[in-house]
Amino acid sequence: MFKSLAPPEYLATIDREKCIRCKRCIQNCGWGVYSWGGDKIVINTSKCVKCLRCYHYCPEEAIEIVDNPTKFKNNAYWGFHNIRNIKRQAETGGIPLTGMGSDLPYTILFDNLLIDACQVTNPSIDPLREPMELRTYLGKKPSSVELEKGKDGKPRLKDRMPPQIKIEVPIIFSPMSFGSISLNAQKVLAHAARECGILMNTGEGGLHEDLLPYKDNIIVQVASGRFGVNPEYLNAGVAVEIKIGQGAKPGIGGHLPGEKIPLEVARTRMIPVGTDALSPAPQHDIYSIEDLRQLIYAIKEATNYKPVSVKIAAVHNVAAIASGIVRAGADIVYLDGFRGGTGAAPSIIRDHLGIPIEYAIAAVDDRLRQEGIRNEASIIAAGGIRSSADAAKALALGADSVAIATAALITMGCTTCGKCYTGNCSWGITTQRPELTARLDPEIYADRLVNLIHAWTHELKEILGALGINAVESLRGNRERLRGVGLDTQTLDILGVKPAGR
Amino acid sequence: MDHNYQKDISGCGLTGLISTKKRMIGGADIVKSLCLMNDRGNGLGAGYAAYGIYPKFKDFYAFHIMFDEPSVRRTVEEYLKNNYKVEKVEEIPTFPVKAISISPLLVRYFVQPLKERLVGEIAEDDFVVNSVMKINSEVEGAYIFSSGKNMGAFKGVGNPSDIAEFFRIEDYSGYIWTAHTRFPTNTPGWWGGAHPFTLLDWSIVHNGEISSYGINKRYLEMYGYKLTLLTDTEVVTYLLDLLIRKHGLSIPAAAMALASPFWKKIDEMEKDDREVLTALRQTYGSALLNGPFSILFGHGKGLVGINDRIKLRPLVAAVKDDITYMASEESAIRAICPAPEKVWAPRAGQPVIVELED
Known part of the structure; x- marks a missing residue:
């Protein structure tokens, strides 16, 4: 069979000195990376996805999974994943699939937002001593609550609230x-x-x-x-x-x-x-x-x-x-x-x-x-x-x-x-x-x-x-308590957040 | 919805009193009470509000307006003339005080909306609120700082005693008084920034910082309020206006929405109360005032004191005969009422509601 020209992403390695041939790695790996060669574990590293199941279950800590140091030539424009995907597509003619969320280095806005804290003019509250509500x-x-007087003179709800789902956090x-x-x-x-x-x-x-x-x-x-x-x-x-x-x-x-x-x-x-x-x-x-x-x-x-x-x-x-x-x-x-x-x-x-x-x-x-x-x-x-x-x-x-x-x-x-x-x-x-x-x-x-x-x-x-x-409730939508760091004016404007220092 | 605002922060002292029998009380008392708490302010803002001071014009909205310069006055008066019947115009009487070297032009107008301007289903109150919002947000250099009937606010940059002298507060008599001394911690110097803050016959004096300001502001903006002052007090005023005047909540219900009991307590209530409190919190979560505060708010029919949910700012109340006193410090009450029948510290989140007798 034609050997894939998409190089493996990871190298699964076993320290042969430490390995006691217990075969737990074979048993644990769902990907078929490991197999028994008669006297030692055989590794097919191209199947490794670095999920680290074998690493955690190796009783001798003999396994190491490293990123493949053999990469394509460094290129600031043609990234590893670009070249690798093209090679895979050339081999299969299909659409490369993936799982989880995107791992590409787009700007992460969460990491450019910082949260406020109280000093002097308004006191902070100690959650170990005071109630703190997340419900x-x-x-x-409704936009407003209508109350009416019950028989006992106390206020009652005039209309039932629409159905609500209570979550504690x-x-x-x-x-x-x-x-x-x-x-x-x-x-x-x-x-x-x-x-x-x-x-x-x-x-x-x-x-x-x-x-x-x-x-x-x-x-x-x-x-x-x-x-x-x-x-x-x-x-x-x-x-x-x-x-x-x-x-x-x-x-x-x-x-x-x-x-x-x-x-x-x-x-x-x-x-x-x-x-x-x-x-x-x-x-x-x-x-x-x-x-x-x-x-x-x-x-x-x-x-x-x-x-x-x-x-x-x-x-x-x-x-x-x-x-x-x-x-x-x-x-x-x-x-x-x-x-x-x-x-x-x-x-x-x-x-x-x-x-x-x-x-x-x-x-x-x-x-x-x-x-x-x-x-x-x-x-x-x-x-x-x-x-x-x-x-x-x-x-x-x-x-x-x-x-x-x-x-x-x-x-x-x-x-x-x-x-x-x-x-x-x-x-x-x-x-x-x-x-x-x-x-x-x-x-x-x-x-x-x-x-x-x-x-x-x-x-x-x-x-x-x-x-x-x-x-x-007092955090929800309270953008006044957020500040942006290193964000441009337009982004801040869209987020409705002031830059740090303002 | 511009988010690039600079919020105004200040600490303060406040005091207020009400005669439930509507006995007229001279301004000297409230001035004495406030001046005792001089160290709660830093001379950068003080003010007074009184109810019952304009009996001759009690059916007219009394607009107290400050103008930075006379040309602005013409713009505002043009607007008033087009929209209101103006019964009387006069400069608010002021007297020279050594410590106050600069002051805006201060004029009061007794007005009623022109019937033909009340088109559609707009209520008279809403029309007045819209006018106040419009002038305060659109006319640079003009600011309506009082707009209720038979009541008025008097405030400015200065010590409590200087402001009292400047406006001759002793010359006014009213059955409800509130007063405030300020300790602003950022750029001071604007007369409109002092308390009481008013809208229609709401007058608010407030000590504290509303840590939930950001969401309270955005919540109010959804209902058409324009927040021009960027103070916590403005937020409190508009929230009361929304909940009580527009949504028709009673004062106790509104107080429960703004300083809601904790869920743990609500869960333990009997069914009807629990349903009411749960609905109020679910609906008015964005109106919840969070952070340290004590607030006095006066209105045409009474005076209310509220503390935050865990009482992070002081509030003391006392009763003597037909008069209820509320202040940041007990000493401020005892300064004018040495032997009250009852003195107490209202519990966190539990409003003190005093209403005038009919």
């Missing part, structure tokens, strides 16, 4: 379907969501019966493939999300290959075993904003008016689109930014379409305020939230909550190797191979994910305390 309600809010889990990730990975999310009083999202893969006990912490998704959708499914969770687009692949559909559709996935998606699950690029009953309105209300009718979220990729005209979505009746607008993750996307799409979430939050929040409809819907921001600081900045720009996926997967062992689309994830996350998914113990990993949410919760409280506020 958030997602859903449509403004951090929820982004949609990831059963199929793109394993059922065990979904169980980790569901378990942690319940434990932390937040939400997970089925993604477009239906709802496996094992997740039913967690239904009070689940948003069910309806996307263009309509996999697993029936009235029972729509009513199973606390809200329904219509997925229009995804930050990592705006404007294109999804493709879960038949190899990743064993019986359980097929049953949950309500499709035959082994058939490709194709999600068309558009929803075939939504070709306009008025079509979206009809679907929103069809779902509301079917669910006795549960909140409906509409998820879109952040694209150039996101503000006008979001305004249309709110006017179409959505209770939540879910914005997924350029850096958002994916189980599988063409890298050309992932790396070149859409806009970063920071711009999208600012533009949408501004537009909804200008139109006087910001109260009509909550904004969830996703697409590259790496830390509680990113979350705080997203909230300050105007989001009601952030959603995280990659960060949640990292607690399960993910190293962002970006090979989710292969179905070989050695950590048992983005795979359906039973020998691999079995490694992801939902209970053990749920604890780790709960730890992460708790840690970020503590950090958010410290940030609020430093800001001298004790409720997250």
Whole structure:
């Protein structure tokens, strides 16, 4: 066979002195890098993705995975990935796929925004001694509250509030379907969501019966493939999300290959075993904003008016689109930014379409305020939230909550190797191979994910305390407490943020 | 929505009193009370507001306007003439004070909106608010610093005693008084920046820094308010106007929205109260005033004191006969009421609401 001219990205090496030939690396690697040569481990390094599963499970610390020092000649214009992709395309004629969010060095606005703190004129608040509130309600809010006097003379609500979803921390889990990730990975999310009083999202893969006990912490998704959708499914969770687009692949559909559709996935998606699950690029009953309105209300009718979220990729005209979505009746607008993750996307799409979430939050929040409809819907921001600081900045720009996926997967062992689309994830996350998914113990990993949410919760409280506020409502949209560092005037203008020093 | 504003920050002392029987109280008391707290200000702003001072013109909006120069006055008067019936115009009486060398031109107008200008469904109040917003944001060098009926604000750059002398506060009598001395920590020097801050018959004196200012401002802008002063006090005033006058909330409900109880407490309430408080917080989250503050706000029917949710700024209240006093310090009350029947420190977030008897 013709040897690929795309050089391996990583070199898997074994210190032969240390190796005790226990073969755990063979057993652990989902990629087939290691095999038994009769008297020693044989390495096929071209298959290595640097997921580090073997490294962690080698009892002798004999394994080292290094970036291949043999690179193409340095060229400031023709990057390694450009040349490598061309070589791969020359060999296959196909579209190189990728997983996770874009890793290209575009400017990261989060890293150019800094948060304020109190000194003297307003006191900071110590979260260890004073209450600090992060509770958030997602859903449509009236613009005012009308009260009337009850029989006892005390005020009562005149009208019922529209349905609200309570989350204890403004951090929820982004949609990831059963199929793109394993059922065990979904169980980790569901378990942690319940434990932390937040939400997970089925993604477009239906709802496996094992997740039913967690239904009070689940948003069910309806996307263009309509996999697993029936009235029972729509009513199973606390809200329904219509997925229009995804930050990592705006404007294109999804493709879960038949190899990743064993019986359980097929049953949950309500499709035959082994058939490709194709999600068309558009929803075939939504070709306009008025079509979206009809679907929103069809779902509301079917669910006795549960909140409906509409998820879109952040694209150039996101503000006008979001305004249309709110006017179409959505209770939540879910914005997924350029850096958002994916189980599988063409890298050309992932790396070149859409806009970063920071711009999208600012533009949408501004537009909804200008139109006087910001109260009509909550904004969830996703697409590259790496830390509680990113979350705080997203909230300050105007989001009601952030959603995280990659960060949640990292607690399960993910190293962002970006090979989710292969179905070989050695950590048992983005795979359906039973020998691999079995490694992801939902209970053990749920604890780790709960730890992460708790840690970020503590950090958010410290940030609020430093800001001298004790409720997250006072951070949300409070751009006065952000400053830009090294950003040009126009960017600052779009973000509605002053430069540091002003 | 310009974000490149410079926010005004200041610390302060405040005091206020109300006679529920509407007894007229001379200005000397409030001046004495405020001057006791001289060290809470730094001489860069003080002011007074009084209710019941214009009984002869009680059906007219009393516009107190400061002009940087006479030419601006002509622009504003042209606007007033086109939109209002102007019953009376006079310069606000002032008296020379050694410490105050420069002052703007200060004029008051007793006006009523022309009926033919109230087109559509616009309420008279809203028309007046729009006029105030328009002049304050669009006419450079003119500033309407008081616009209520039968009430007025008097304020400027100076010590409490100098400002009192300048305006001859002792010559006014009213049944509600509020007063304020300022400790601005950035560029001072503008008369309009002093408290009380007023809109219609709302008058606000405020001590503290609203750390939630950024979102409060953006929230108000969604409802058409133009924030020209960039002070926390302006935000408080407009929020009260929005919640009480426009949304029809009662004063206790508005106070609960602006300094909401903690969720833990709301969750423990019985059902009706819990639903009301939950709805208020869900709906008015962006109006929540967060950060240290004590506020007195006077209005046509009473006086209210509010503290922030964890009481990071002082507020003391006292009662003697028909008069309720509220101030930053107890000493400021005892200076004019040595033996009150009751003195207390209102709890965090719990408003003190005093209403005039009918």
